[in-house]
């Protein structure tokens with residue numbers, strides 16, 4: 165493929181989609197504030213059912229952040245003058261008068277808790293289908309041991325999508341951690357399903373150096389077979405199926421794979437504002453599940469890798485912000501997955517835009 169030129173377009177969000185707002189463990193009886201797709205939202209868990217609740221984080225009275233208030237049972241009391249809201253966002257009491265104005269309500273957002281993640285729907289609530297939340301079942305499966313965290317990156321969320329879909333950067337940005345020369349050298353295979361909004365990028369290395377991330381966690385010495393199979397479910401969920409085995413060891417004909425080590429690397433990419441993204445990351449493994457040294461090592465090393473990306477993307481965004489309007493990029497083969505993702509995100513964002521008003525019907 166010869167290079168193609170282009171430019172990342174203005175930020176537009178796909179609103180009618182599910183986004184990861186938090187890990188389930190982050191939501192409890194303390195109020196948690198997150199801004200998602202430019203909307204300030206407050207999260208908490210009910211006392212009785214333990215359900216996650218998501219309300220607009222602005223009081224209808226004077227717009228004070230409700231996250232600066234407090235819970236009273238399952239109701240949320242504004243910390244400024246005490247307007248009190250139930251879990252549906254309806255104001256149930258105001259100070260100094262019996263009658264609560266009919267319009268006193270804040271927005272409540274559909275929420276789904278699944279696979280240890282809390283997903284929120286920002287767009288039209290009528291379109292929110294809980295069955296459409298993509299799965300990451302390994303995160304809550306006891307057969308896998310998972311470590312994770314969340315970082316905030318000061319960039320357009322699509323720069324993070326780009327970053328994750330092109331792992332050739334591991335060789336340069338993460339050399340000595342997860343990158344080895346073979347990652348950048350090995351061509352990728354990309355499959356795109358525009359309708360389903362999924363992009364798959366695979367890179368199978370049959371004879372590669374073993375980076376410290378895998379050498380120290382698996383104990384493998386010497387060269388390895390390393391497979392990276394990315395599955396991106398636009399806009400939010402990114403799964404990297406990683407298979408590590410001593411060089412030459414392949415799965416059995418029946419598909420079982422007892423002599424390989426498997427790591428599922430999960431990211432959730434949740435736009436916060438036009439220039440900020442929540443970067444949820446998890447590393448799950450199917451080996452040495454009880455070895456706390458391996459757990460701590462994989463957590464710390466992956467955190468270091470994530471911070472290398474955070475620093476690079478912060479720098480890239482600051483640099484792009486100084487570019488004149490109409491700057492050009494040059495894309496090559498490694499960008500095929502990232503470009504497909506951009507196309508899908510642009511389409512999903514357009515689907516969420518309000519439709520143009522209909523022309524008035526002709527007089528009869």
Ligand code: FES
Pocket residue numbers: 223224225226227228242243244245246247
């Ligand atoms: S701003 Fe919330 S009660 Fe006044």
Ligand SMILES: [Fe+2]
Pocket residue numbers: 327333334337338469473
């Ligand atoms: Fe990276």
